[in-house]
């Protein structure tokens with residue numbers, strides 16, 4: 135039986151926190167670098183995109199007030215909402231594909247809950263000290279410098295939560311409007327209330343509740359087991375190599391590579407022991423891999439006691455990456471994204487609504503002339519055409535009374551009155567077509583023209 139040499143500079147695990155709290159220990163390594171490489175650009179995108187403008191228009195805005203969505207500079211109408219639903223379905227397919235291939239890597243590397251939790255933990259680490267220090271001090275009275283640090287931490291958390299809430303709200307109400315209204319203390323009650331709720335939720339989620347959201351509220355953890363198969367690469371402990379484990383500090387000899395240092399548990403943001411096997415709570419953040427690799431390096435042993443591996447590979451067999459289930463999810467994902475891209479090519483530039491005057495079905499002006507009254511609303515979703523010419527067509531001769539040209543800069547989404555008259559109508563109910571011509575864009579809408587009551 136091989137005796138593992140005791141390494142002198144091995145960092146001892148922190149004592150248990152006296153307050154029973156769970157203090158996450160930060161670690162470093164290649165997967166933590168990879169996580170930073172994915173999370174920092176996402177954070178920068180979240181905080182930055184909301185400020186991007188082209189020609190004075192936001193680049194990304196979901197405006198309930200204007201009944202339009204500005205997606206990457208292009209305006210979509212509410213009629214194009216199915217496209218957004220399609221985009222969400224395509225994103226869900228991508229998530230399923232990733233889950234079959236590499237488990238919950240989305241949760242560990244890109245989920246906002248995880249990213250914000252890491253941010254809050256990092257602030258805690260900077261202000262109150264490392265997890266080891268915090269755990270050791272947890273039994274001491276909260277006074278003096280420790281109290282000051284605790285208050286500073288919560289203030290910084292609140293600031294970050296407020297910045298997050300304001301940025302998120304900025305995707306629905308222009309961010310410059312929120313900022314100037316806030317500075318002038320003219321924020322509407324609705325926006326102020328929404329900001330307070332969002333900031334509170336962010337503070338509670340990332341600062342106080344943290345892993346409990348992943349453990350108890352996230353539905354993804356519940357159905358991930360349906361998607362996993364024996365070839366899914368997920369964070370796993372190699373029990374064949376690690377067991378039997380024994381603590382080096384007790385000077386025990388062991389044949390397994392795990393020295394029971396507990397570091398993999400201390401760095402785990404959801405507080406589980408990966409050595410217990412695949413668990414629904416594991417978010418595949420790979421912090422335990424980096425921590426254990428660091429231990430193995432110090433012990434001069436090969437890295438990878440904890441690693442991304444499939445059930446098949448852990449049994450010592452050669453796994454396969456490409457398999458029917460993964461190909462199926464990949465095909466569905468590609469189809470979903472292609473359909474959404476195709477949908478974007480046919481978005482609505484002009485949205486027209488016509489409604490008949492509810493007061494009178496028709497008006498008989500004299501023995502020969504009959505008129506119908508309509509309300510017409512035109513909404514433009516492109517800056518390319520501003521003026522829309524309106525005309526009518528139908529069986530026979532009709533005269534149109536109302537704005538012949540609509541200025542979308544002034545009258546977009548306004549109900550405009552129109553009167554259509556004809557002499558000697560041939561049919562009691564005729565089909566009438568309103569034509570709208572904006573030069574590069576045309577559309578038409580049919581309605582009925584009544585010349586007697588039914």
Ligand code: SF4
Nearest residue numbers: 392393395396398426
């Ligand atoms: S798996 Fe690695 S990090 Fe975890 S207790 Fe064993 S040696 Fe330590």
Ligand code: SF4
Nearest residue numbers: 402416417419420422
């Ligand atoms: S067990 Fe490892 S991969 Fe899973 S959540 Fe904990 S640290 Fe992250």
